[in-house]
Amino acid sequence: MRLALTRDISPALARCELTHLEREPIDLEIARRQHDAYEHQLTIAGCSVVRLAAEDEMPDSVFIEDTAVVFDEVAVITRPGAGSRRGETAAVAAAMAAYRPVVHIEAPATIDGGDVLTVGRRVFVGESTRTNAAAISQLVRHLAPSGYTVHIVSVRGCLHLKSAVTAVSDDTLLINPEWVEVERFLPLTVIEVHPAEPYGANAVRVGAALIYPTAFPRTCARLEGRGFSVAQVDVTEIAKAEGAVTCCSLIFCASAP
Ligand code: CIR
Numbered sequence: 001m002r003l004a005l006t007r008d009i010s011p012a013l014a015r016c017e018l019t020h021l022e023r024e025p026i027d028l029e030i031a032r033r034q035h036d037a038y039e040h041q042l043t044i045a046g047c048s049v050v051r052l053a054a055e056d057e058m059p060d061s062v063f064i065e066d067t068a069v070v071f072d073e074v075a076v077i078t079r080p081g082a083g084s085r086r087g088e089t090a091a092v093a094a095a096m097a098a099y100r101p102v103v104h105i106e107a108p109a110t111i112d113g114g115d116v117l118t119v120g121r122r123v124f125v126g127e128s129t130r131t132n133a134a135a136i137s138q139l140v141r142h143l144a145p146s147g148y149t150v151h152i153v154s155v156r157g158c159l160h161l162k163s164a165v166t167a168v169s170d171d172t173l174l175i176n177p178e179w180v181e182v183e184r185f186l187p188l189t190v191i192e193v194h195p196a197e198p199y200g201a202n203a204v205r206v207g208a209a210l211i212y213p214t215a216f217p218r219t220c221a222r223l224e225g226r227g228f229s230v231a232q233v234d235v236t237e238i239a240k241a242e243g244a245v246t247c248c249s250l251i252f253c254a255s256a257p
Pocket of ligand 1 (some may be wrong): 016017018019063065066082085113114115160162163241243244246247
């Protein structure tokens, strides 16, 4: 069974962390409808969706991707880079314990799941404002026994590594070359975002299906032109909180708890 762990939108979403965006009013009702539609697409793509409850005092809790990095062998619970987000991990660790051995990134290390991109046994980690070298060392220690290699990537101009690059198949990346160096990912194949759509590098992959924002039609056309099947979702309200599509779920294979 493929499981997608998601988390409800907090009533406090308007007080979310923002790094590269100006604060704009967010319509909670629309954001919730968009989140429901996103979960529906995950279901269509074959995931069983398990939604955790939101917390009133955790504005960013919908962005569950940042709280854990899930491998077949282990779930690594992060220590988010933003202090306001550290309380989000406890409920996720408790939920993950039903599916995986759980290990924790310990202080003073910080890492957001949005900075970790796994392609086969290669784990790319963005060194960003949220993720530091101490966390990367701890991740290396947790993953070495399972044969993963960790590759550090500098991220500039965006929040997370996965704002700049995501995997759309086992050997193809969708990438914004302005924010990360394409050479770091060779020999993988790359599809570049349309230059007018810098935020368009974030796609959710579920098997052969992609879930992708309606906001980037020209990049979407590039994906479809390369034979990808794309389900589009409108996540414009969630994007005002500096979230994209990968950040709203943790997708992994699991047997029923
Ligand atoms: C934050 O700044 O932490 C949230 N407002 C957005 C997090 C988005 N996470 C992600 O893309 N992985």
